[in-house]
Amino acid sequence: MIETIRSKGIPVIAGNYDQGVGLKSDDCGCAYKTDEDKALGAESIAFTNKMISDDNRSYLRSLPAHLRIEFGVNTDPYHLLLVHGSPRKINEYLYEDRTDKSINRMMENAGADIMAFGHTHKPWHKVLENDDGTLRHAINIGSVGKPKDGDPRACYVMLEWEDDLDLNDPDGLDVTFVRVEYDVEKAAKAVEESPLPDAFADMLRKGES
Template sequence: MKIALFSDIHANLPALEAFFKDVETRNTDAIYCLGDLVGYNIWPNEVIDEIRRRGIPTLAGNYDWGIGRSSDECGCAYKTDEEKAMGKVSISYTNELVKEEQRRYLRTLPAHIRLEYQLNHDKRNILLVHGSPRKVNEYLFEDRDEKSMLRIMEQADADILCFGHTHKPYHRILNSGTDGSNHYRHAINIGSIGKPKDKDPRGGYVILTINPESTVADKDSIQVEFIRFHYDVEKAAKAIEDSPLPNEYAEMLRKG
């Protein structure tokens, strides 16, 4: 079973279109979107419509949650007054752009998607979230303490936890086994296709492969492939510069 997982499009239609072209060459069995369809660019309605047209199961990201409720808060963790001011422009402009039908769609998106596999007498749970199982806008960075990450996954009954929100991809393997037994859990941040933050401007997503012989006792019985693809970054950046959005968002796209 090959599962494509993507997240954090943020109204970047050129990136989404390039993603669809790339993923269509990968021979995947299923595809899921982990949220944040809108914000920071000019195509929120078009992005929503493309996701809906393909019938892709999709979660609500923190930005989707805010825009779905016509809120002026996106649940974003802006660190400086300048970032907060820029963020206010973005959510205000996005609220102006999003049409009522698309807003209703955002408002009804689920918070989690759980997949349960029965393989080799093991139950293997995959949990898809946007930020974390606890909160849509909680950041699970790669340097989170191992005990904390394990506690989050155990409480959520997740053997494989897939999430976005930080826009920085990584894969951590943790062992929650006791008394000499192994129970491997996988924390997978799938990155962002429309607003990367790992100094690589290419869009990014993950293909997760569940092998028929998969078991929690074998850490290598799933494969996680990080895919990067080129898209017309300049088109997306220029669209920002020609809009009321802060030009800084255009430079972020160019620099990743």
């Protein structure tokens, strides 16, 4: 997968797992809830550290934590910020029940009108209203691999807008969550045939952590 991304020159940011493997760490920066989950995570990152090439490890270390895209519509500049966890921390979990006030403050400090992030592997979209009545969009893009929302299909997001985009219009930005079918069973069986724990195969089949 790393070779494919590199060969196509696809801009990417570092995730917490990329950071851990890039640094040859035994810690992926995950917030495990049980000792069993922690043990599974340790096996996973140890396996990856064993399999990855030095060149690809170096590439992972080079990945940026954030990507900022500034674009103008008419005379209005907008800022799209791409992060893995949050602007503050690569492994911060932003769940849908996080208060609007908390996310709004985070985006204001980061100078973001639109913020796309992941880490939880659970997709959602909120339109947040600022004190001055202007709007921001917070978008968890879900996960292409290992979804955790009960849907085993891959998930990504398409952002679309018209030439006269106005983020003060709640419907001005079109956010579409796209689910993609793939051979989940083939992937699960490949996990079962590898040194990795079979529990990871079950997670793929169920779309759950």
